[in-house]
Amino acid sequence: MSKRDDQTPILEARDVRKTYRLGRVDVPVLKGASITAAPGEWLAILGASGSGKSTMLHLLGGLDRPDSSRGGNKGGEILYKGQPLRRMGARRLDRYRAADVGFVFQFYHLLPELTVMENVLIGAMVLHGRLGYRKRRDEIRARAEGLLERVGLSERLRHRPVELSGGERQRVAVARALVNDPGVLLADEPTGNLDRASGGEVLESIASMRDEGRRTIVMVTHDATVAARADRVIELRDGLVVQKSALGGVGRAAAV
Amino acid sequence: MYQGLLTRKYLTRKIMPLLSAVAVALCTAMVLVTWSVMGGFLNTLLTSGRAMMGDVKIEVSGVGFPYYNDLIERLEAHPDLVAAAPAVEWFGQIGLPYGRVAQAAVWGVDPERYARVTHYSDALHWRPIDTPTRRDTEGADPRLGPASEYFTGPGVRSWDSVLQRGLSLTAIDERTNEPVPGIALGIRLSGQSRPRPGWYEPTSRFAEDFLPFGGRVTLVVLPSDSQGRMIEPRARIVQVVNEIQSGIAQVDGQTAITRIDLMQDLLGMRGGERVIEPGGFRVDVDPVTGEERFFAPVTVSEPSRVTTVFVRGRDGISLDKIVAATREATEAFIHANSSRPQGGLLRYLTLATWEEINAQFVAAVKKEIGLVLFLFSFISLTAVFLVWSIFWSMVNEKTKDIGILRAIGASRRGVAWLWLRYALSIGVVGSALGLAISYLIVRNINEIHDWMDTALGLSIWDPSIYLFAKIPDEVDPLHAAVVGLGGVLAAVFGAMVPAIRAARMDPVRALRFE
Structure with a gap:
């Protein structure tokens, strides 16, 4: 067991259900899945395509909401530091996505018109607004440059995404996700679109951004070897958590 | 952000x-x-009305009205008004070279006073110019050369003297060497040398009979007396002293301007004693006594009349104020003169701005x-x-x-x-x-x-x-x-x-x- 397991979860999904409607058919994706992520923990959610792992990540990140139900709690709850996201208003939820969590997606999702530096800075612009950003501009730029240096892209600041390799793009996405120094990094198949070498570099970048175990990482993957880099792995199958594994490789090494 | x-x-x-x-x-x-x-x-x-008639027009059309100098004095004494000018507006025929005839509005004006009320001096076409006009790409405008090339008559030595002829509406009679009234025609009135609408292109081809270069026209008007009765048509041959290019098609195509004294003479509006011939039979038979009665011509003394007074307000004063000032002066004028001979005509005075005249x-x-x-x-x-x-x-x-x-x-x-x-x-x-x-x-x-x-x-x-x-x-x-x-x-x-x-x-x- 990790020494962090006894701490209050920073992020928790309690009996979460999510159903999508495809045409006239309701397709249940999550059927009562529960997970917890402790502060500083690297949690991997392993699952095959369609298992509901990306949906779980979107729910954890406040991009989507669990099923609603009148007078009950049938859709389950997502809690951040014990506070239900369901009770957050739209503005607070926007701030949650901007400040408390950072997303990394499988397909990088960088804004193609912006340079590498601008892609990283835009997260801070969204969080701070015009005045706040101007007030902290130097500090924010220094942080963005620092992050890009840590992911090995300090020479590519003025390049546009189209001029970068897949691995480089994903490392820009990691830097963007962390520009506001969130407590949680949510990574959706971060290596899924990369070759093994590039994927390894991205995982190294993510690992390096744990900042001495201060940051929680929730990573979704279908690849057991990638999941093995996490402290803990849980497996989702058909919308349910079917297995809670022991520590992954790096985490186990750290724990040992 | x-x-x-x-x-x-x-x-x-x-x-x-x-x-x-x-x-x-x-x-x-x-x-x-x-x-x-x-x-x-x-x-x-x-705004174009101001160019040729000032801000306000006071008139009794047709028969005209007397004592206009008193009205002008009262108008010019008003602080909101700058100047006023008398005019006789009439319809007439202009006999052009080669037997052509043009219908025209003929204005008789006092040129100096008229120029103070309107932009008349700016509208005269024949004047000295230094550079070709916008459309004269070949520099064919006669005004760019010496005036003596075109004028042979007395009193014309330069384009400046041509302009002065237009400003004074006066020509020199070649036989007597005396000044006589001249006429300024709207530049499109003669129909010469205007190949396209609005495109004035003088050429030397027409120099021989080109009207301002010593040409003459016959001015024919049909006058009426102070009772509004038509009198015999009157005609006068007048020398063309300049042409008017105001930019207002109506003026440039259908108007001729001459001296007010000429028009007053032709229309019987010049003051003085006048013999009025009786209309109908001169001899009548009394149905009761059977005696013959004779109707002798009557000699009357009449003041000079004009049909119109043009008024110009002070710059920067609103048109409403100018109209109010004109109305005030006109009412005082009517009050002071309505009991004088022919003062009854003053009851018919009307007052209108250019916009009102063209309201429709x-x-x-x-x-x-x-x-x-x-x-x-x-x-x-x-x-x-x-x-x-x-x-x-x-x-x-x-x-x-x-x-x-x-x-x-x-x-x-x-x-x-x-x-x-x-x-x-x-x-x-x-x-x-x-x-x-x-x-x-x-x-x-x-x-x-x-x-x-x-x-x-x-x-x-x-x-x-x-x-x-x-x-x-x-x-x-x-x-x-x-x-x-x-x-x-x-x-x-x-x-x-x-x-x-x-x-x-x-x-x-x-x-x-x-």
Whole structure:
């Protein structure tokens, strides 16, 4: 067991259900899945395509909401530091996505018109607004440059995404996700679109951004070897958590 | 903040927004050009009266009215009024060379006083000039050469002396060497050497009989007496001393100006003792006594009459104030003179501004402007729909970007503002471009029209219809501001629905959009 397991979860999904409607058919994706992520923990959610792992990540990140139900709690709850996201208003939820969590997606999702530096800075612009950003501009730029240096892209600041390799793009996405120094990094198949070498570099970048175990990482993957880099792995199958594994490789090494 | 960055990037890296900006620019330019030309036309129409008749016209048409010098003194004594000038307005025939006849409004004026009330001196065509006029590309204008080449009569040595002849409306009689009244014809009245409407192109081909160069016309008027009864037609051969090019087609094509004393003589309006012949039979038989009764001619003493007094107000005084001042002076004049001989005519004095005289026409022009602007503004709605469709398609194209922005914390309102701000920028760029285009078109519209006339044979602006030889070429800053703002609002309005659609997008679906 990790020494962090006894701490209050920073992020928790309690009996979460999510159903999508495809045409006239309701397709249940999550059927009562529960997970917890402790502060500083690297949690991997392993699952095959369609298992509901990306949906779980979107729910954890406040991009989507669990099923609603009148007078009950049938859709389950997502809690951040014990506070239900369901009770957050739209503005607070926007701030949650901007400040408390950072997303990394499988397909990088960088804004193609912006340079590498601008892609990283835009997260801070969204969080701070015009005045706040101007007030902290130097500090924010220094942080963005620092992050890009840590992911090995300090020479590519003025390049546009189209001029970068897949691995480089994903490392820009990691830097963007962390520009506001969130407590949680949510990574959706971060290596899924990369070759093994590039994927390894991205995982190294993510690992390096744990900042001495201060940051929680929730990573979704279908690849057991990638999941093995996490402290803990849980497996989702058909919308349910079917297995809670022991520590992954790096985490186990750290724990040992 | 991020909206500004993305707006800048989208604007500089995408073709589609430029199409929106071009659509806004074209619609803005179309409306402003129309408004400037039509509005300028109305403005010229409203102000042009001042060029030839001052601000207010006081008249008793036909028979005229006496004691006008007293009226002029009272008018000129008023602090809001600058000058007043008497005139006799009549219809007449102008007998031109080769037996041609033109109908004309003949104005008899006191040239010095008339020039103080109107821009008469500016309207005289034959004057010294240093450079060729706009359309005289070959420098064929006789005024560029020595006047002596064209004039052989006495008293004319230079173009300046030709101008003086026009200003004084006086010629020198070749036989007696005495000054005699001359006449200034509207420049299009003689019909000579005017190949295109509004295009005055004097050529030496007509020099021999070209009217200002020593030519004469026969002025024929049909006078009436102070009772309004027609008298025998009267004719006088007068020398043409200059020509009038006021820019007002009505004046340039149908008006002749001569001295007031000549017109008073011809029309019997000159004061003094006059014998009035009885009408009908001179001898009558008394039905009771059977005796013959004779009706002898009666000698009456009459004051001089004019039909019109033109009034000019002080610069900077509103037309309403000028009218009020004129009315005040006129009422005092009527009160003081109505009991004098022929003072009864003063009861018929009317007072009208140029706009009132042309009220029907002005109203029609105003309606026409309103209609044209409405139609063009309606057509400009296409810009709204164009922006709408372009933005709809751009929001589609940028669906993933919207998902990304929502994922990193952008609010729905922030996303909506991104697109509205983008539309605002396009509106500003498009409107600015449209204003610049329309300014260039309007300022050079006469040159463009000339080019179309020369190169394509297209003459759209016919002064005989639009009254003025020159197409209005001023852009009203207020109109430009209104149209520019309209262009910006049209762009923002067009982007409204796409912006709302972008804001309401489900971020998860947006991120999965392919």
